Amino acid sequence: MKKLFILSILGILFYSCNDKKKEQEIISEEQNLEIHEKIALANGLEEFDSINKIEFTFNVSVNDTLRSERKWTWDTRTDRITLIEKDSTMSYIRQDSIEEANQYIDQRFINDSYWLLFPFQLEWSDANFSEVKTATAPISKKDMQMLTVNYRSEGGYTPGDSYDIYFDDEFMIREWVYHSADGNNQMATTWEDYDEFKDIKVAKMHKSEDGSFKLFFTDIAVE
Template sequence: MKKITLLFILLIITSCTQKEQEQTIIQQIAEANGFENFEDVEELRYTFNVKVNDTLRTSRAWTWNRKTDEVTLTTPDSTVTYNHKTEAAANEKTDQRFINDQYWLLFPFHLVWDEMEWEHSEQATAPISGEQMQRITVTYPDGAGYTPGDMYEIYFKDDHMIREWVYLSGGSREKPFATTWEEYETYKGIAIAKMHKNAEGSFELFFTDVSVK
């Protein structure tokens, strides 16, 4: 009986230790990108751009007041200002764009912020470079945000900086969408990947006019 009890205790300790290590990996990805500095940010400005086959398809500028949650979207056609916390439902289309664009900008922090399920693999083959990296697979539960059920496979090296990811819409693997994470720059202690490309280079999602106050 004592041997069984001791074995049971050891299994619990091992399980808890493994879970703590997994949680540390998630936290380390956020911290590697300057998560501890984000609470000091008062305002973010950035322009979200998408280029397909050398043609600029999308360009929209954002100003996000972190203290008031006031968000301003500026496009070539219009300017919209609303409160992300209290007026999102009344500005759903704009808010969806805000979440999408800000997600690309600050995804490492969403690993800490968001409700999600995830699992960690110590070794996996990155889809674009073919390099061996670590991988976190993230799944959003039903009812979470604007796109419940979405999955992401995040590939990173020992410095915990994301190098590539794969987006799986609704969790389906029929049309995986893989891009790089590159051209990192640091703003007030926050690291931002300013360029994302697909394997062929025909798709580029990039940020310009980035400012952190």
């Protein structure tokens, strides 16, 4: 009986040490991640591979007047994109070479899906990242961590653009500032009204400081 008791204690200690070792390995892996990777993971990047389809409506309102309303369906298995805008439905398959007739749709899909899934684009897109620093967010005036994302000057629809992203301790983006490549355009908006869809986190509302500009998502569905 005494031997069995000792073996039981040793077994508990063995499994406890293994659990502690695994926990330490996970913590070590997280510490070795780049900041942009932590932001992507905090928003559910690891769950994206299990997604088959995403639906969303992209809306833009200026001074409470709806200016844009585009409903998208993205079949992630086949990369088929479908756009419903006003009374027309258009569809195409994303590939390395986009036919000229489909570039109108593709450009809008890239824009709209970037707003929806920008944290994932930090991993998917070819961008350069600055060192993280503490800075005052432009809208809330709170001190946050800031990372600047610079896109290359070649390729894509808006080469050379950059973003200053302001994020909290949970690696969730709270505000950002867009800078055009030519330096003539700049826009700061919030990232708010987060919701989860199959463990994918989405900021459903983006507003300018005075609230006159609103970019928001409705009809979000993830399968």
